[in-house]
Structure formats: structure tokens, C-alpha cells
Amino acid sequence: MKNVIAFIEHKKGAPRRVALEAATHARTLADQLGGKAHAVVVGPGAGAAAEILKKYPLDQIHVSEDDRFLDAAVDTLETVAKAAGPSLVLVGNTMIGRDVGSRFAARLDCGITADVTDFSVTGGTVGCVSPKLGGLVITTCQLTGADHGVAAIRPNVFAAKETPGAAEIVSLPSSGKASTLTVEDEVEEAAAELGVEEASVVVSGGRGMGGPGPFTTILKDLADAFGGAVGASRAAVDAGWIPHGHQVGQTGKTISPQLYIAVGISGAIQHKVGMRTSETIVAINKDASAPISEFADLLVVGDAFAIVPELANLVRDAKAAHA
Amino acid sequence: MEALWGSPPKGRLFPTRRREPGFVRPEVCALKILVTVKLVPDTNADKRIDPATKRLVRTGVETVLNPFDEYAIEAALQLKEKLADGSTVTVISMTPASGKEIVRKALAMGADDAVMLSDDALAGSDLWGTAVALSAAIAKQQADLVITGTQSTDASTGDLPGMLAEKLGLPGLTNARSLEIADGRVRVQRETETGYMTISAPLPALVSVTKSANEPRYPSLKGIMGAKKKEIVQLAVADLGLTVAVGTDGAKAKLVDLATPPVRGKGKVVTVSDGAEGAKVIVDFLKERKFL
Numbered sequence: 223m224k225n226v227i228a229f230i231e232h233k234k235g236a237p238r239r240v241a242l243e244a245a246t247h248a249r250t251l252a253d254q255l256g257g258k259a260h261a262v263v264v265g266p267g268a269g270a271a272a273e274i275l276k277k278y279p280l281d282q283i284h285v286s287e288d289d290r291f292l293d294a295a296v297d298t299l300e301t302v303a304k305a306a307g308p309s310l311v312l313v314g315n316t317m318i319g320r321d322v323g324s325r326f327a328a329r330l331d332c333g334i335t336a337d338v339t340d341f342s343v344t345g346g347t348v349g350c351v352s353p354k355l356g357g358l359v360i361t362t363c364q365l366t367g368a369d370h371g372v373a374a375i376r377p378n379v380f381a382a383k384e385t386p387g388a389a390e391i392v393s394l395p396s397s398g399k400a401s402t403l404t405v406e407d408e409v410e411e412a413a414a415e416l417g418v419e420e421a422s423v424v425v426s427g428g429r430g431m432g433g434p435g436p437f438t439t440i441l442k443d444l445a446d447a448f449g450g451a452v453g454a455s456r457a458a459v460d461a462g463w464i465p466h467g468h469q470v471g472q473t474g475k476t477i478s479p480q481l482y483i484a485v486g487i488s489g490a491i492q493h494k495v496g497m498r499t500s501e502t503i504v505a506i507n508k509d510a511s512a513p514i515s516e517f518a519d520l521l522v523v524g525d526a527f528a529i530v531p532e533l534a535n536l537v538r539d540a541k542a543a544h545a
Numbered sequence: 546m547e548a549l550w551g552s553p554p555k556g557r558l559f560p561t562r563r564r565e566p567g568f569v570r571p572e573v574c575a576l577k578i579l580v581t582v583k584l585v586p587d588t589n590a591d592k593r594i595d596p597a598t599k600r601l602v603r604t605g606v607e608t609v610l611n612p613f614d615e616y617a618i619e620a621a622l623q624l625k626e627k628l629a630d631g632s633t634v635t636v637i638s639m640t641p642a643s644g645k646e647i648v649r650k651a652l653a654m655g656a657d658d659a660v661m662l663s664d665d666a667l668a669g670s671d672l673w674g675t676a677v678a679l680s681a682a683i684a685k686q687q688a689d690l691v692i693t694g695t696q697s698t699d700a701s702t703g704d705l706p707g708m709l710a711e712k713l714g715l716p717g718l719t720n721a722r723s724l725e726i727a728d729g730r731v732r733v734q735r736e737t738e739t740g741y742m743t744i745s746a747p748l749p750a751l752v753s754v755t756k757s758a759n760e761p762r763y764p765s766l767k768g769i770m771g772a773k774k775k776e777i778v779q780l781a782v783a784d785l786g787l788t789v790a791v792g793t794d795g796a797k798a799k800l801v802d803l804a805t806p807p808v809r810g811k812g813k814v815v816t817v818s819d820g821a822e823g824a825k826v827i828v829d830f831l832k833e834r835k836f837l
Contacts, residue, residue: 317736323704324672324706325711327672328676328709334672334708336702337702350798354701358806359805361800362803363671363801374702403716405742406732411741473756476701498809499806517810520813520827522827524818524820529820533823537831540837
């Protein structure tokens with residue numbers, strides 16, 4: 223494969239951060255492969271998203287306003303990939319990215335690798351590096367060179383960087399095909415916030431929080447001070463204290479933030495595998511012998527309910543001093 | 546009642562019974578619900594890799610039913626109970642023959658029968674090979690509704706539901722936190738980052754259900770006893786009529802390296818007497834690491 227196609231997930235024209243990471247890294251990979259860097263952006267608002275993408279180092283931005291949910295994205299990627307020849311499609315390892323990437327791979331009979339954190343290019347072959355078994359092993363899978371391939375990149379691992387470019391915008395007509403899925407309505411239940419997968423700082427609470435309250439008060443406040451997201455252990459999610467979209471661990475999400483703060487979380491293996499690839503781990507726990515003491519970079523033994531609010535204030539002060 | 550069967554998309558892999566000559570859909574028709582299940586290493590075991598062989602050390606690590614699949618089984622059973630029209634639940638698994646006991650757990654929860662696709666030729670299949678083989682096995686079952694979990698706890702790719710839907714030529718309603726059947730359509734609430742979308746499609750269809758869909762039941766003693774008598778149909782690759790190679794040789798994403806990440810060592814442990822002191826210890830540490 224020579225070319226790289228970044229699939230741009232966006233909400234009403236605002237690209238997700240991981241989509242910009244894909245757009246930036248598409249250039250790097252295309253240069254290594256000696257091909258072109260493309261982006262595909264589909265759905266209502268695609269035109270507006272394309273304007274934002276112009277600031278990224280792409281050769282061509284393919285735009286379709288086709289509004290069929292998922293179907294339009296897969297069809298458009300298929301059209302662009304077939305015209306470009308064997309291509310590596312980059313999607314975000316998100317709910318939408320997985321749906322689009324997996325359907326593309328099945329339709330075009332090509333390899334797909336999930337949760338990719340690094341690439342190695344040798345000749346025309348792309349190796350995709352991804353942690354498996356909750357980070358216990360790091361696998362490298364090579365995508366066959368003659369076919370297309372799909373890599374779902376882990377959010378927050380690759381850099382998104384604006385560079386002056388001169389990407390050409392190519393408008394694609396809607397396919398006119400019928401939709402396989404009927405979207406009847408869309409309901410917003412919570413204010414749009416950064417998910418644990420994409421946040422660079424995650425503040426998680428566990429059983430030690432004792433109830434749902436802290437997740438919307440002191441933990442949320444600390445996460446906000448960092449501009450991060452609130453996560454949770456399985457114990458907290460199973461107790462119904464916070465929706466499972468926040469769960470970090472083997473039956474939740476596997477994340478790699480720059481900073482992970484575990485509050486009142488013992489650090490059982492179930493949880494550890496979801497966050498052990500965090501760059502820095504800080505734990506607050508009243509038990510000095512909790513399993514998390516074995517792998518946290520810093521464990522503060524004390525009362526989380528007293529420490530967390532003080533910490534939020536100090537973080538805000540430190541940030542204000544820099545601003 | 547509107548016709549349940551539309552005309553199937555051309556060139557797809559789903560030769561359902563609607564194509565049989567003379568098939569007339571009765572007014573009330575029980576659904577055949579198919580649930581895909583996978584076997585995974587126990588999520589609670591501390592797994593490790595043998596540095597010499599680069600394989601998972603299996604000693605002391607039990608194989609269990611993928612926890613995400615329990616939600617799929619529960620969703621199927623609840624649907625069957627709600628419809629109460631003779632609808633059936635069949636579990637299907639691509640697994641080594643040794644996985645029979647795990648398949649029995651799904652039967653013990655209340656599934657009616659099972660299909661196992663077991664063949665040495667499937668070893669080393671990548672996602673594409675798995676999708677090709679499993680979709681061919683699913684197509685043979687002529688199901689009305691295929692229910693899957695969202696991902697497995699070992700590979701954790703979350704890609705199989707979409708791939709199966711595409712290979713089967715079925716509408717893929719993924720990440721559903723609820724599902725209902727009405728007027729020949731399946732309607733789900735698809736989870737989004739900030740809420741949900743209501744999505745529907747005509748049957749036959751594929752639905753993947755999330756952890757918030759339900760609370761999986763434990764097998765009852767009666768269920769466990771009854772499971773021993775339930776039928777498990779065995780399929781091999783030769784039964785699927787595949788025209789492409791699967792397994793290690795056919796893989797389109799080939800595993801070329803397996804490494805163990807550096808071990809994260811024990812860090813600093815500081816016991817503090819009050820909130821202010823604890824906060825200061827953390828802030829100093831974060832400044833040292835250039836976070837602040």
C-alpha cells in the first residue's frame with residue numbers, strides 16, 4: 223500500500239481530536255510509503271470540517287454531505303480507496319471509527335488492526351503496533367501490502383499538528399443508495415464532554431468514593447481543573463454511581479492519558495490493565511498496601527475527601543500562575 | 546402486518562429462508578435468535594507471557610465465557626421471554642473443541658441449543674478470517690436476529706460486530722443499550738458519547754449490545770442440569786463452502802512480533818496527615834514531572 227486515508231469523525235462539522243491526529247499522522251505515513259495523504263469527511267457539516275482540515279498536511283480532502291448514518295462513510299471510503307489504489311485507512315478507535323473501519327475492512331476484504339499506538343513502515347509494508355490483553359503484550363501486525371488495510375488508532379497517542387498545506391478539496395456526490403439504518407432520533411443526555419479515551423488527564427474514582435456524589439463534585443472539579451475527564455473503576459460503575467462509559471479497565475476502556483489520578487481505587491488487575499499504559503499514575507488511597515502501590519508512580523496515603531478539593535485549588539493556582 | 550422480509554441485497558452472503566420457493570411468512574412467526582460467544586482467559590487472573598516462548602502462560606488461568614457476551618445472551622433470553630411466541634435462542638461460537646464446557650454455560654443460562662465451529666484450520670485467523678468463517682457459519686443458521694457483545698476482553702478490538710454485519714449483508718445496529726422488536730423491525734437505543742440515538746432496521750439484522758443493556762443472569766441449577774441434554778451442533782471449515790483461505794495462511798493482518806512492555810515499578814509512597822499536605826505532595830510531584 224502507498225496511500226493513507228484518514229477518516230474524519232466529526233460532530234456537525236467539528237472534527238474530533240483523534241480525527242486530527244489521524245490527519246496529521248496520515249502525512250507521516252504517506253511520506254514513508256511514498257504515497258499521498260487523503261482525508262475523507264462525510265455527513266452534514268462535512269464542508270465546514272474540510273475547511274478546518276485545510277490546516278493539516280493533507281494532499282486531498284474528499285467531502286460528501288451524504289447524511290446516511292455509517293453507510294455513507296463506508297461507501298465514500300470505498301470510493302476513495304478504490305480510486306487511490308491500495309491504501310491504509312486510519313480511523314479513530316472510537317465507537318464510530320470502529321463501526322466504519324470494520325465494515326470497510328469486511329467489504330474490501332482487507333486486514334484490520336485495532337487500538338494502534340505506533341507504526342513501523344518497511345518498504346511498502348505497514349506494521350501496526352498495539353497492546354493486547356490489557357497491555358500485557360505488545361503485538362505488531364503487518365498488513366498485507368497488495369490490499370487495503372485499516373488501522374484504528376488509539377486516541378491521544380499521535381500528535382495533531384497544524385501545518386500550512388495546500389490540500390485540494392474534492393466534492394463527492396451522494397451515492398443515492400438507500401440507508402440500511404433508520405435514525406429516528408438523537409438524544410443528548412449529558413453536556414458534551416471529553417471522554418476518558420481522549421482526555422490527557424483522567425481523574426478516576428473507585429469503591430472508596432462511597433457513593434455517586436463525589437463523581438459529580440470533587441472528582442469532577444479536579445478533572446475540570448486539569449481540563450481532563452472523570453473515570454471510574456468497575457466497582458463504582460457496578461454500584462451505579464456513574465455510567466459505564468466512564469469505566470476504565472478490562473470490561474471498560476483501555477486508556478493512555480499523560481496523567482492518571484486514581485482516587486479510592488485499590489488497583490485490582492481488572493482496573494490495572496485499563497490504565498497501566500498511562501504515562502504517569504498518581505494514587506490517593508487510605509490503604510498503603512493496596513495493589514495500586516505496586517505500580518503507581520506516587521501513592522499518597524490519606525483522606526481523599528480532604529486531599530482532592532485542596533489539590534484542585536492548587537492545580538488551578540498553578541495553572542493561573544502560568545497563564 | 547407488513548411483510549417482514551424485504552428482498553435481500555444482491556451478492557451478499559445471507560441465503561435466508563426467504564429465498565426458498567413457496568415460503569410464505571405466516572402472520573405470527575417465532576424468531577430464531579442467534580448469539581455469538583467467545584472464550585477468553587479469565588479477566589480476573591493476573592496473566593503473564595513466558596519470555597522464552599512468547600506465549601500466554603495458561604497454567605492457573607481459566608478460560609471463561611467472554612464477559613461482554615453474557616449481555617448478548619441475556620438480551621436474547623429477555624427478548625425470547627418477552628415475545629413468548631416460540632422464539633428460540635441459539636448460541637454460536639468459533640472455538641477449539643475444548644470450549645464445549647463454556648458453550649454449555651450459555652446453554653445453562655437458557656439458550657436452546659448451540660453451534661460450535663471448531664477446526665484446526667481456523668487457528669491463527671485474524672479478524673478478517675474470523676469474520677469470513679463465522680459469518681458463513683451464521684448464514685447457515687438462517688437466523689432472524691443476530692446478537693453479539695460489543696467486544697472481547699482479550700483482543701478487545703470491537704470490530705467483529707461491524708464486520709459480521711457487512712459480510713452477512715445485514716443492517717448492523719451496534720452499541721445498543723436496549724432493543725425491541727415491532728412490526729418486523731428491530732429498534733435500538735445506540736449509545737453515543739453524550740446520550741443515545743434511536744435506530745431501527747428491518748429484520749433480519751445484527752445487534753451488538755453494551756454492558757448497560759441488562760444484568761446477565763446466573764445459570765440456575767435446573768439450567769445447568771438441563772444444559773447437558775441440549776444439542777451442540779459441530780461445524781468444520783469444510784461445511785462452510787469457503788472459497789478463500791482462513792487461519793494463519795489467509796491472514797491479512799499477520800502477527801509478526803510479540804513483545805512484553807517494560808514493567809512499571811513501585812513508585813513513591815507518602816503518608817500524609819491532612820488534605821493540604823497531601824495536595825502539596827502531589828503538586829510538587831507534578832511540578833517535578835513538568836505537568837504544572
